Amino acid sequence: MDLANYPMPWLSRDEIREVSNEAQKIHDDIAAGRLIIHLHAHDGHTTVAVGTYPGGQSIHLHGENHLRQTTLVYDTTAEALRDFDDLYTDAVRPGPAPATETEQGAAAALAGTPAAGAGAPREAAPAEPVPPRTETVPVYAADPGDHEALLGEFLDTHGEWEKYRPWDETTIANHESLTLRAEFVHETGPRDTAWAVAPYESPVGERIWHATATPTTPVEIMRTLLDSLASENAWGQGPDSKITEKTLAEATRPLADDGWPQNTDGRCMNWTAPASEPAGLRFDAFAAQRPSGVLPTWTLWGGNTADRPTWAIHLSARAPAPLLQDLTFELAQGQGNRRLRNPRPLRSTPPTARPSLQSRAVAPGPPAATRKR
Incomplete structure (x- = not known):
């Protein structure tokens, strides 16, 4: 030594x-x-x-x-x-x-x-990579997965979307109508924004609603958001509309059907996972009254606590109820993989x-x- x-x-x-x-x-x-x-x-x-x-x-x-x-x-x-x-x-x-x-x-x-450069009597066959041992868990407790591959898969399967990369660290997927947009930042911290999606009234019109997601969000949930964005569910409520009890019921029906407990904490309504893995949906009534504000109205989260989650998706007040229902259904019923x-x-x-x-x-x-x- x-x-x-x-x-x-x-x-x-x-x-x-x-x-x-x-x-x-x-x-x-x-x-x-x-x-x-x-x-x-x-x-x-x-x-x-x-x-x-x-x-x-x-x-x-x-x-x-x-x-x-x-x-x-x-x-x-x-x-x-x-x-x-x-x-x-x-x-x-x-x-x-x-x-x-x-x-x-x-x-x-x-x-x-x-070893590299070492002589050998015969060429050794390349070792087969050993896949990591994984377990099947509720989707909200799954590992993040490959978001780069998810973006490529989305663009490959949705021909009406075009790829645009204005900077090395950012890729933008634009719908051919120029009224739907998904932006992906390739290098971010675990609590930063990796995805930002939004529909617009017209190619030069105002943004209707928007959503953001962290890079730690399980790809299965992020895939649901992108697929719902690419469907007719992308269009939200009108500029003068308000969230009603009917909107809340429609958006959260999958959680209620799956037995997720619901409680009210001050201005927020919370639905939490009935299993031991922490996850939930939060609705902020204060933010819902200010659609143009910076606070998110809807937050899907998993891991740790709602205030400091492992992953989170934030949506603004006018996010459409059918799209929210797609996400809450995946949250309640979806499954994913996690390293054992x-x-x-x-x-x-x-x-x-x-x-x-x-x-x-x-x-x-x-x-x-x-x-x-």
Whole structure:
């Protein structure tokens, strides 16, 4: 071991082994599904991430490969996600970070794939990719899926829509009538707007209603919104119309039929999923009275809480009831896939950072690892 070139030369040989052993345990927990990574980011120097041991605590991770370490430990996933988002803001991306070159090389070696440039008596057949193990869950609890592929599929199956890309980061799908539009931003943070859709009175007329969606929205729900936009359901209420009890009943009928509990919280009416996975529909009566305001009238959400969800679709006041019914039907009845999660952690409590070591492993100075309560 070349101690002189080790990235943290202030560590002793035994401490270096301890850092590497801890990094290997974290890698194994992620690979085995015992540690679920929710978000990752690049802090300007290395990769950071936030994850949860199912049934256990949530942690912040710092570093890559043999330097990956636990830096913060939380009792709740919501607090860990909130702090991570506050720390890394626009750099945050959903899911785990792509495998490093070292991890790819190790995986290739374990699979028996010859290293690049190495001689072999015969050409080895390419290893078949191992699909990730998934489970079928209610659609609102599914993984986001591939939104890039969804956009391509929509344009391929709807010939009356044309693709326009004004900037590298944005693709716009325009209907041939020039009165329907869907905009997709390719690189966004998990709580930013990735989709914006709207119909217009005429090619140069006013916008009738609009909807936005985060990139973490399950593709099955986003597909329903796009398909409904491309149908006759796209046209909303007139400029002077108001939301009535009939509108509410029509829009939420699939949730009522499926037994979703409904309650009123101040100015908002909420329908929540009857299962253990958090999800719901929120109707804001205050926003409904101000159709030109910035507050959304309808919010479909999933994960965590309605105020800070994992994914969300926001719709304005004049969104048509048939389109809303399409979305709530998918919310109530749809299913999707989620990467399989091991219900039991590796041990009763996940590894917690030791201040005396972690402060030296991450950076000299005050301890980097603290316990959040």
